[in-house]
Amino acid sequence: MQAHPLNAQPTKLRVIELLSQFFKLSPIFSYRFSVFLRFLIAIVGGYSFTAASTALLSFLLPLTKSDAVLLCVSLSILIYALVFIYAFYIKSLKTVWISILLTTSAQICLLAVLKGWL
Amino acid sequence: MKDSFFRSMTWLHTWVGLLVCWLLYLIFFAGTLSFFRDEITLWNQPAIHNVQAQTQRIEAQKQQIITGFDYLANHGANSSSWRITLPEPRIPYLIYGYAKPKEPGQRRSKFENTQLNPNTMQELEPFVDTKGGNFFYRLHYDLHYMDAITARWIVCFASFFMLIAIISGVVIHKRIFKDMFSFRRNKGSRTWLDTHNLSSVLALPFHLMITYTGMITLIFMLFPYPAKVTYDNGMRGFFNDVTPRNTMTDKAKGELPMVPIQRILDQVYTKWPHADITRVQVNQPNMAASTITVLVSAGKTLRDQAPRLIFSGATGQMVAKTDDELTSSKALYESLNSMHTGRLATWLLRWLYVLGGIAGCVMIGSGCIMWAKRIRERTKNNVKPSFGLKLVEGLNLATIMGLPLATCAFFIANRLLSPTTAERADKEILAFFLTWLAVALLALIKRDTLQWRVMAAINAVACLSVPVINALTTNGNIVSYLMHKQWALFTFDALFLLFSILFFIQTEKLRTAKSNSKTISPSQSNNLKRQKP
Numbered sequence: 281m282q283a284h285p286l287n288a289q290p291t292k293l294r295v296i297e298l299l300s301q302f303f304k305l306s307p308i309f310s311y312r313f314s315v316f317l318r319f320l321i322a323i324v325g326g327y328s329f330t331a332a333s334t335a336l337l338s339f340l341l342p343l344t345k346s347d348a349v350l351l352c353v354s355l356s357i358l359i360y361a362l363v364f365i366y367a368f369y370i371k372s373l374k375t376v377w378i379s380i381l382l383t384t385s386a387q388i389c390l391l392a393v394l395k396g397w398l
Numbered sequence: 399m400k401d402s403f404f405r406s407m408t409w410l411h412t413w414v415g416l417l418v419c420w421l422l423y424l425i426f427f428a429g430t431l432s433f434f435r436d437e438i439t440l441w442n443q444p445a446i447h448n449v450q451a452q453t454q455r456i457e458a459q460k461q462q463i464i465t466g467f468d469y470l471a472n473h474g475a476n477s478s479s480w481r482i483t484l485p486e487p488r489i490p491y492l493i494y495g496y497a498k499p500k501e502p503g504q505r506r507s508k509f510e511n512t513q514l515n516p517n518t519m520q521e522l523e524p525f526v527d528t529k530g531g532n533f534f535y536r537l538h539y540d541l542h543y544m545d546a547i548t549a550r551w552i553v554c555f556a557s558f559f560m561l562i563a564i565i566s567g568v569v570i571h572k573r574i575f576k577d578m579f580s581f582r583r584n585k586g587s588r589t590w591l592d593t594h595n596l597s598s599v600l601a602l603p604f605h606l607m608i609t610y611t612g613m614i615t616l617i618f619m620l621f622p623y624p625a626k627v628t629y630d631n632g633m634r635g636f637f638n639d640v641t642p643r644n645t646m647t648d649k650a651k652g653e654l655p656m657v658p659i660q661r662i663l664d665q666v667y668t669k670w671p672h673a674d675i676t677r678v679q680v681n682q683p684n685m686a687a688s689t690i691t692v693l694v695s696a697g698k699t700l701r702d703q704a705p706r707l708i709f710s711g712a713t714g715q716m717v718a719k720t721d722d723e724l725t726s727s728k729a730l731y732e733s734l735n736s737m738h739t740g741r742l743a744t745w746l747l748r749w750l751y752v753l754g755g756i757a758g759c760v761m762i763g764s765g766c767i768m769w770a771k772r773i774r775e776r777t778k779n780n781v782k783p784s785f786g787l788k789l790v791e792g793l794n795l796a797t798i799m800g801l802p803l804a805t806c807a808f809f810i811a812n813r814l815l816s817p818t819t820a821e822r823a824d825k826e827i828l829a830f831f832l833t834w835l836a837v838a839l840l841a842l843i844k845r846d847t848l849q850w851r852v853m854a855a856i857n858a859v860a861c862l863s864v865p866v867i868n869a870l871t872t873n874g875n876i877v878s879y880l881m882h883k884q885w886a887l888f889t890f891d892a893l894f895l896l897f898s899i900l901f902f903i904q905t906e907k908l909r910t911a912k913s914n915s916k917t918i919s920p921s922q923s924n925n926l927k928r929q930k931p
Contacts, residue, residue: 331623338624345628346639347727352624353617354731357610361561368410368566369403391627 314373322367325380330360332387339394404570411566412769416790418556419766420797425553426762427801428538429608430755432531433740433748436488437886439530442812444872445523447887449490449515458516459484459675460663465519466494466678467659474510480680481509485516486695488886492516527822528812533830539616542827550616561609567598587775590768597760604754605761611738614731640728641703642718647710650686657714659690665716666692666707676704686712698742700733763798770794791845792838799853800837802897806860807833813871851908858901865891 338352363380370376392398431438440446452458466482474480474496483493492514500507513522529536536542541549598605613620622633629635666673674695682688688711693704701724708718724732736742740751770791777783811829815822837853868891869875876895879888 331621334621335623335627338628343727344725346636347725349624349628349636350640350731351727353621354614354727354734356617356621356624357558357561357613360558361565364558364562365565368406371402395627 317373318367318376321373321377321380322364325377325384326360326363326367329363329380329384329387330356332384332391333359336387336391336394339391407566407569411563411570414559414566415563415765416769418559419762420793421552421556422560423759423762423766423797424541424801425538425556426755426758428534429612430752430759431534431805432538433743433751433755434890435531435535436486437531437890438534439528439532440488440490440886441809441868441890442528442530443525445513445525446491447872447874447884449522450517451487451490452485452516455485455487455516456672456674460667462492462516463663463675463678464659466492469494469512470496470680470683473512475684478507478682480683482678484675484677486676490516491522524817526812526817527819528826529823533808533823533827539612542831547619550619554613554616554620557609557612561606561613564598564602564605564609568602571595571599587768587771590764590771594761594764594768597757597764601754601757601761604751605758607737608754608758611734614734615738642706642708642720644687644689644708644710644717646715646717647689647712648687650712652686653684654686654688654712655684656680656688656690656711661714662690662692662709665709665714666694669707670694680711683711688712689717696736696742698744700729700736700742702732702735702739702741763794766790766794767798788845792841795841795845795850795853796834796838799850799857800834800841802901803837803853803857803860804830804834806857806864806894809864810860810867813867847908851905854901854904854908858898858905861894861898861901864894 334352334356337355338348341348341351343351367376367380370379462484463482470477470480470482473494477496477498478500479497481493481495483495485492493511494514495509495511497507498510513525514520515522539550539553540546541553618625618633625636626632629639666675673692674697675692676695677691677693679691679693680688681691690709690711691706692709693706696702696704703720705720705722707716707720709715710717721728740748743751770787773787773790774783777787808826808830811826815825819825840849840853843849865876874882874884874887876888876891879885879891
């Protein structure tokens with residue numbers, strides 16, 4: 281009974297150790313992987329952020345419906361480009377991922393509450 | 399932090415640019431040609447070469463429409479749709495068309511068109527089957543031999559990377575500027591860097607504008623979410639809201655004769671006394687629900703959607719129209735679109751658009767050549783070049799030299815294919831892509847200076863042959879165009895002569911290029927060294 285937690289702990293640690301060793305042993309792979317992750321968050325994350333923010337903005341703007349939509353779509357590429365540059369501007373990959381995911385989901389949640397989707 | 403920001407932007411500029419540069423080159427190339435869409439169509443269609451521009455074009459429109467309605471009532475009485483396309487400054491002829499019954503499997507019914515010379519009202523010689531300038535226009539965003547929507551996503555993706563490359567390029571440029579004075583690089587890639595900087599900086603506002611607005615033209619495919627969230631029935635609701643349409647008589651059933659077109663034209667001219675009508679469209683003629691749409695040219699205003707009035711055919715009453723004054727948001731959206739398409743451009747502005755487009759091609763081309771040159775310079779002579787380098791060099795040669803040659807092939811095919819060839823338009827396009835494929839295959843074998851020289855020479859001959867073949871196969875030639883003041887055709891031929899000369903100069907330049915040029919593959923340069931005493 282006591283052996284179980286003791287056994288589990290080392291396995292978990294060993295996986296992390298192996299992974300970190302793998303990354304250390306192959307710096308090229310780790311570099312490529314981080315570049316891939318950065319592009320992933322810049323392209324997909326940036327797209328989702330823009331989609332959420334323009335949708336939210338068009339819903340909130342005190343304009344007629346068609347005006348709000350046209351203004352938001354006209355600005356969308358600007359927003360997307362700024363988020364994309366941001367993803368490459370911030371040094372820490374973790375910060376980029378967390379900030380974009382958090383802001384995107386916050387906007388989607390707000391929109392869902394306002395639209396009564398929940 | 400600042401240093402790392404510059405470094406990250408340099409990195410971003412290089413890799414984002416390299417990833418999409420060949421596709422971007424194609425997009426810029428086809429887009430630049432699209433500014434001459436009507437002129438290319440004119441050149442491809444010898445039947446309209448001798449149609450003189452009308453002296454009283456706008457004044458003649460009323461009579462042309464009335465005659466058109468008589469013609470269509472006689473010929474297309476049972477058709478579902480009529481269309482009268484009036485001559486425009488760049489399109490000299492008149493079209494009366496009616497929809498043929500839809501064949502099974504067709505999404506839209508095809509039109510039976512009659513083309514007329516507006517001066518004599520005589521029917522023109524039969525047209526040859528060609529896409530003309532529309533081929534380059536569609537190639538610009540629909541690519542070819544693939545699903546249009548997929549193609550548009552790919553084009554948008556590349557354009558977005560272009561925007562990122564421009565922004566990061568602006569950020570790093572200051573540093574490059576300093577670099578140019580602080581240390582001197584080998585002249586080879588430095589020259590390319592200068593070319594790259596010059597073509598980018600000179601036309602920077604154009605590059606930014608055309609890239610941004612290009613994505614705006616496809617924005618409802620890219621970001622439909624604002625419309626989907628705001629309108630209960632999504633995109634359909636939005637489009638119904640912004641496009642004028644008949645909601646008053648569209649449910650009416652049965653047949654009802656149309657009011658005389660004169661009554662509708664009177665209303666148009668009361669509203670717009672100097673209207674330059676471009677098209678009149680009739681849906682469901684002689685039905686109770688029939689509509690007559692009159693489109694006028696937006697002129698020099700920043701509007702992409704042509705102003706229009708929609709009338710009920712049965713009552714002659716106006717049922718819908720475009721907004722006379724645009725709200726700020728609509729004005730923003732419309733101006734972004736119209737800046738991209740440049741329909742408002744008269745000759746001077748149109749040439750500026752073209753020069754901007756050429757600068758874009760030079761910028762992209764010099765960028766990808768520079769990358770290859772730099773890597774070549776860093777690679778030691780005894781080290782085998784990497785697969786990546788060979789791939790980049792091959793794609794550079796195939797794209798930069800292949801596209802002009804393919805374009806020549808397209809125009810030569812237009813003149814040499816017999817008018818009776820089945821699916822002639824598709825064969826012209828096939829000639830374009832086969833030529834490009836051939837250049838790409840040659841680029842697979844070798845990518846050295848000699849190969850570039852051979853390609854430049856072939857391009858020079860091909861460019862020269864376009865006006866020559868034109869002179870041999872049609873009644874006109876570059877001299878007669880000049881004598882008869884047919885400026886569009888003259889410019890077309892003259893441009894090909896100019897490019898022929900430019901390619902000849904390139905051939906000569908490449909011949910005299912230093913033999914120690916880094917573009918020579920290592921094995922060759924080793925041979926050269928051995929030969930030297």
